[in-house]
Amino acid sequence: MDVSELLDSLNDKQRDAVAAPPSDMLVLAGAGSGKTRVLVHRLAWLMDVQGISPFGVLAVTFTNKAAREMRSRVEALMGMSLQGMWIGTFHGLAHRLLRTHYQEARLPENFQILDADDQQRLLKRIIKGMNLDEKHYPPKQAMWFINGHKDEGLRPQHIETQGDVMRTQMREIYKVYQETCDRSGLVDFAELLLRAHELWLNHPQILAHYQKRFRAVLVDEFQDTNNIQYAWLRMLTSEHNNMMIVGDDDQSIYGWRGANVDNIQHFLRDFPDAKTIRLEQNYRSTATILKAANRVIENNSSRLGKDLWTEGNEGEPISLYAGFNELDEARFIVGQIKQWRDQGGALSDTAILYRSNAQSRVLEEALLQEAIPYRIYGGLRFFERQEVKDALGYLRMINQPLDDAAFERVINTPARGIGERTVAQIRDMARSSESSMWQAALTMLQEKRLSGRASKAVQGFVELVLKLQETTGELPLEEQADTAIKQSGLMAMYQAEKGEKAQARVDNLEELVTACKQFEVPDDAEDMTPLAAFLTHASLEAGETQADQHQDAVQMMTMHSAKGLEFPMVTIAGVEEGLFPSQQSHEEPGRLEEERRLCYVGMTRAMEKLILTYAESRRIYGQDKYHTPSRFIREIPAECIQEIRLRNTVSKPVSTSRFQPATSHSAFDSTGFSLGQRVTHPKFGEGTVLNYEGSGEHARVQVNFDEVGSKWLVLNFAKLAAV
Ligand SMILES: Nc1ncnc2c1ncn2[C@@H]1O[C@H](COP(=O)(O)OP(=O)(O)OP(=O)(O)O)[C@@H](O)[C@H]1O
Numbered sequence: 001m002d003v004s005e006l007l008d009s010l011n012d013k014q015r016d017a018v019a020a021p022p023s024d025m026l027v028l029a030g031a032g033s034g035k036t037r038v039l040v041h042r043l044a045w046l047m048d049v050q051g052i053s054p055f056g057v058l059a060v061t062f063t064n065k066a067a068r069e070m071r072s073r074v075e076a077l078m079g080m081s082l083q084g085m086w087i088g089t090f091h092g093l094a095h096r097l098l099r100t101h102y103q104e105a106r107l108p109e110n111f112q113i114l115d116a117d118d119q120q121r122l123l124k125r126i127i128k129g130m131n132l133d134e135k136h137y138p139p140k141q142a143m144w145f146i147n148g149h150k151d152e153g154l155r156p157q158h159i160e161t162q163g164d165v166m167r168t169q170m171r172e173i174y175k176v177y178q179e180t181c182d183r184s185g186l187v188d189f190a191e192l193l194l195r196a197h198e199l200w201l202n203h204p205q206i207l208a209h210y211q212k213r214f215r216a217v218l219v220d221e222f223q224d225t226n227n228i229q230y231a232w233l234r235m236l237t238s239e240h241n242n243m244m245i246v247g248d249d250d251q252s253i254y255g256w257r258g259a260n261v262d263n264i265q266h267f268l269r270d271f272p273d274a275k276t277i278r279l280e281q282n283y284r285s286t287a288t289i290l291k292a293a294n295r296v297i298e299n300n301s302s303r304l305g306k307d308l309w310t311e312g313n314e315g316e317p318i319s320l321y322a323g324f325n326e327l328d329e330a331r332f333i334v335g336q337i338k339q340w341r342d343q344g345g346a347l348s349d350t351a352i353l354y355r356s357n358a359q360s361r362v363l364e365e366a367l368l369q370e371a372i373p374y375r376i377y378g379g380l381r382f383f384e385r386q387e388v389k390d391a392l393g394y395l396r397m398i399n400q401p402l403d404d405a406a407f408e409r410v411i412n413t414p415a416r417g418i419g420e421r422t423v424a425q426i427r428d429m430a431r432s433s434e435s436s437m438w439q440a441a442l443t444m445l446q447e448k449r450l451s452g453r454a455s456k457a458v459q460g461f462v463e464l465v466l467k468l469q470e471t472t473g474e475l476p477l478e479e480q481a482d483t484a485i486k487q488s489g490l491m492a493m494y495q496a497e498k499g500e501k502a503q504a505r506v507d508n509l510e511e512l513v514t515a516c517k518q519f520e521v522p523d524d525a526e527d528m529t530p531l532a533a534f535l536t537h538a539s540l541e542a543g544e545t546q547a548d549q550h551q552d553a554v555q556m557m558t559m560h561s562a563k564g565l566e567f568p569m570v571t572i573a574g575v576e577e578g579l580f581p582s583q584q585s586h587e588e589p590g591r592l593e594e595e596r597r598l599c600y601v602g603m604t605r606a607m608e609k610l611i612l613t614y615a616e617s618r619r620i621y622g623q624d625k626y627h628t629p630s631r632f633i634r635e636i637p638a639e640c641i642q643e644i645r646l647r648n649t650v651s652k653p654v655s656t657s658r659f660q661p662a663t664s665h666s667a668f669d670s671t672g673f674s675l676g677q678r679v680t681h682p683k684f685g686e687g688t689v690l691n692y693e694g695s696g697e698h699a700r701v702q703v704n705f706d707e708v709g710s711k712w713l714v715l716n717f718a719k720l721a722a723v
């Protein structure tokens with residue numbers, strides 16, 4: 001390959017980094033300045049110019065997707081396949097190392113990886129086996145305890161408990177858990193890293209081999225490495241090799257998961273001769289987007305500090321839209337995406353980013369309604385999520401207890417002492433009597449075919465379902481859901497767990513109640529109960545296959561998963577206090593700055609067009625919460641923002657300045673009503689306009705009546721009048 005090709009597409013500073021003589025190096029630079037590009041070109045340079053073999057480099061990045069992309073970019077630059085090169089995530093590389101040296105790592109040859117779900121299930125069994133109360137020692141918390149200590153390189157014998165009963169017990173759980181894993185050849189994610197570290201610690205000759213072999217070690221997204229990862233990298237260094245780390249302290253967003261941004265300082269301390277290169281030109285975003293993002297991040301106090309500029313043009317202002325509620329917000333976003341598509345833009349060039357996974361539901365529905373394909377990146381669709389499926393399981397049991405899948409799903413979730421063996425017995429009985437498991441369970445109880453303990457536990461479950469059926473039958477759908485989630489113990493189970501992920505599960509359960517409240521039985525399902533109609537709706541949505549890899553689809557993801565990526569058009573939804581920054585971050589000082597870094601990450605994903613939206617009222621857990629716009633919006637200079645207003649009618653402008661004539665013509669314009677407007681109906685009395693859909697004679701409006709609650713009305717027939 002022509003070397004100049006490698007360097008031509010780089011600016012001076014990038015070239016300095018790529019073509020530097022072998023040395024340790026830190027590339028510290030803001031978003032979109034070409035850090036990842038430098039790393040990729042450096043890899044190619046080392047192999048092509050320095051003559052290092054593909055087996056002599058080790059490159060680490062944050063996600064499997066990023067690793068695949070990096071490999072293919074280097075291959076494209078080199079014009080050859082690089083099979084076998086060590087390029088991957090920390091977990092992937094540790095796995096590879098352990099596979100190669102399984103004997104020294106004291107693992108069976110075919111050891112299995114335990115994913116988070118399996119890990120939690122195993123812990124549950126262990127906690128029960130130790131005769132501990134799961135309520136006091138929730139498996140999820142034990143998992144955080146174990147993984148957290150492993151991330152610090154600590155085994156049970158290293159953990160000080162200071163006489164704390166909880167810690168002592170957790171340490172014991174860790175010990176028993178680890179023995180079980182070792183016996184069965186199971187390795188969890190945190191264990192991969194710790195084992196790989198211990199492998200080198202205990203086998204200096206293996207370590208020496210790799211120290212010599214890997215002449216260059218390159219790490220992207222370094223700001224989000226945790227302690228064990230840094231320790232592992234540090235071990236690898238020797239006089240034979242060099243390390244290049246690339247990162248941005250302003251994009252450190254995994255502190256809550258143990259990432260340690262101080263590792264950048266540690267690197268400078270541990271590699272005193274390291275050369276620091278700062279890249280300052282941004283190639284990704286328009287000047288407006290860049291200026292706005294820079295100004296937001298300036299509000300953080302602990303920064304290494306850097307300036308970013310661009311030669312790019314001004315671009316359009318950032319659009320800001322205040323939704324009347326989350327439905328209006330979603331509809332606006334979908335409208336913008338349609339406009340983008342109509343102007344010839346690809347859907348895959350647009351991304352919708354949000355703070356919390358639970359926000360995706362309303363957005364997904366708005367997209368489905370318009371038949372716009374979408375893909376949820378790094379996550380499941382709302383109705384496919386574990387906790388949502390658990391809750392739906394109870395609703396399905398209320399609706400129809402003969403549903404075996406629902407029965408199996410919830411019989412022991414939350415744990416109520418019904419073991420796998422009992423479930424298997426019930427399953428066998430159902431099979432031999434050709435009945436449902438529910439019926440089989442009833443028969444077995446009646447005929448006393450279960451052992452004392454199992455019988456009592458199954459009886460408890462049956463009674464719970466019967467009670468739910470009896471007490472919720474007449475209730476409105478959302479109260480049915482609320483009761484089921486609470487009385488089944490699901491909510492309490494997830495609330496008892498710690499951490500961001502558990503919080504997301506609680507959010508999703510609350511969101512399910514909201515979904516029930518917003519659900520309208522479709523016309524063709526009027527013979528069904530609202531519950532049955534809702535369950536049908538949920539399974540259809542979950543069953544709808546996600547847009548496949550090659551289909552042009554809108555990209556949806558949390559801001560966390562968007563790290564390192566870029567899109568021509570980006571919408572950040574739910575930019576409001578209490579959601580983003582999150583409620584929890586108000587309570588812990590460091591967390592607010594991490595939220596602001598997340599905002600910086602989100603904004604800097606956008607290349608051409610950035611849209612920020614928030615909802616003035618948002619239904620959370622079936623209740624309307626009124627939020628104020630996020631402080632992050634106020635931190636953006638006013639001249640960078642253009643407020644978009646279209647939720648208004650042309651015919652009846654509301655007098656406040658916030659409601660100006662529509663800038664685009666929605667069907668609603670012709671109805672003569674505006675969202676939020678007070679109206680009166682001869683039968684239902686007064687209410688507030690919440691929502692609308694359709695146009696012309698099909699136009700329908702949703703009104704929340706003070707007396708009778710929310711109703712959809714066909715405009716042509718409804719005798720609505722403005723108050
Ligand atoms: N010298 C250059 N000339 C033209 N385009 C460039 C140059 N350097 C980088 N780019 C382009 O700018 C964009 C951002 O680059 P890259 O993703 O490497 O930035 P980054 O610093 O890694 O960003 P992030 O912090 O978000 O990970 C990419 O589209 C890249 O191809």
Ligand SMILES: [Mg+2]
Pocket residue numbers: 035036037564
């Ligand atoms: Mg990058």
